[in-house]
Amino acid sequence: MNAHNKNRVVITGMGIVAPNAVGVPAFEKALQEQTSGIRFDPQLADLNFGCQVSGTPQITEELLAENFTNLQLRGLKATGLVYGVIAGKEAFKDAGLEIAGLDVAMKDMGIIFGTGQSGGEKFREAILLIDQKKVRRLGSTSVIQTMTSGISAWLAGELGCGNLVTSNSSACCTGTEAFLMGYERIAAGKATQMLVGSTSDSGPYIWGGFDAMRILPTKYNETPEKASRPISCDAAGFVPGSGAGAFILESLESALKRGAKIYGEVLGGALNSGGHRGDGSMTAPNGQAVQDCIKLALKDAQIKPQEIDAINGHLTATSKDAFEVKNWSVALNRKGENFPLINTFKSYVGHCLAAAGSIELVGTVLQLKNNVVYGNSNITSLHPDITDVVDSNCIPNQMVNRDLKIVAKASFGFGDVNACVILKEYRD
């Protein structure tokens, strides 16, 4: 226990299914090279979507066979469940943990693995059968694939986790929120290890509502890799994405005891909401609440604003990007050349919605481990409202080497919800 009377918490495992790479080593390479995972999406085109590009992970038959039995694959249509299981199992394996024996679960290891909605495609299949008065034809996996907690329940069974097992949901904050909730549980001494993360389905039934709201880009259907343009003057909306990110969080004591590899330390963070007050609404952020969230995260982590070396923003490629940068600047009281380095991976993975926070946190942890900040792609020129606040040298177009001690990662979501995590390098 430290001065704050909390257990120290470290990251000992990671897993990822992203639009531009599957598996942590491949994702690391894709970030270095700024490989785009945004492709033309024929299904969206067939259905007359305005936006016909997406960031959809490429899952091979081999990968499915490695992670699922033939029986599990029968009728499995919940893509988010598939991504989450693959990422969750990768993180568990990466941490060097052993699956529980057949009789007793690991009582000190829990799961918080969130999603926005599970199995849209499976739910559609069920709805069509029910409407044809064929409810009995649904089979046994309709519930598991469409319940929000399907992903945490599935992973709990595969691994044998016996502590808290749940799935949180807070739109685009889901992944970052799961990470913090898992951290808090270990810090409070209620668990030793937590598998945390989030996942998000692919496809028209998840993304349709956003297309209808006209917040997706429509002019890049022939040039998909250029579609996602965060912080650029010509940002035209977010590219719908999907995938999953996963972590093993663990008490420092437990990690040291078993000689685990340590990626970094979780210093703390904050979760809050603007309550749809002030400039906040169901779809717009309350700037004061965003600033409060960042300040509360610093306070929780017991660090000063000047100690932040880099920020991985939410920065989705909408008109709100400049507002976000301004909020960071006000909250940290840093501007111009004194602003930390800031980036977003959304220009090459798109906005993975419920999975965004966890996918981007994997990238943020890789930055901390490798002492680099990965580049921002597709910036024609920075939005003028951004250069009013921050010097352009703080926004790298290509990977830069930087000795990173402390980094911040935030996600902001529909519902006026905010999440901010503070991570620190771990040295023996």
Add this chain to the structure above:
Amino acid sequence: MQEKEIEQQLFKIVKVYLPQDVESTAIELDSHLMQDLGINSAHLVDIALDVEDAFDIMLDEKDMEEMQTVKDAIQIVKAKTA
């Protein structure tokens, strides 16, 4: 349909739902689907749907309740396809 033919089809259907630690050679006529073969009770629903598709029949509640062993299933299918 020949009894042997029904039996082969049923073995094929049941095989899919065996737990990983149960070999397909374990399936016998008298095998109880749940007790002997360790099939998850939730999957009995799926087996019934596969049987309906394979033999183009409908199973009612009573059939589902009576379908405890592979032999039971053969009898039910035989009666329905006769």
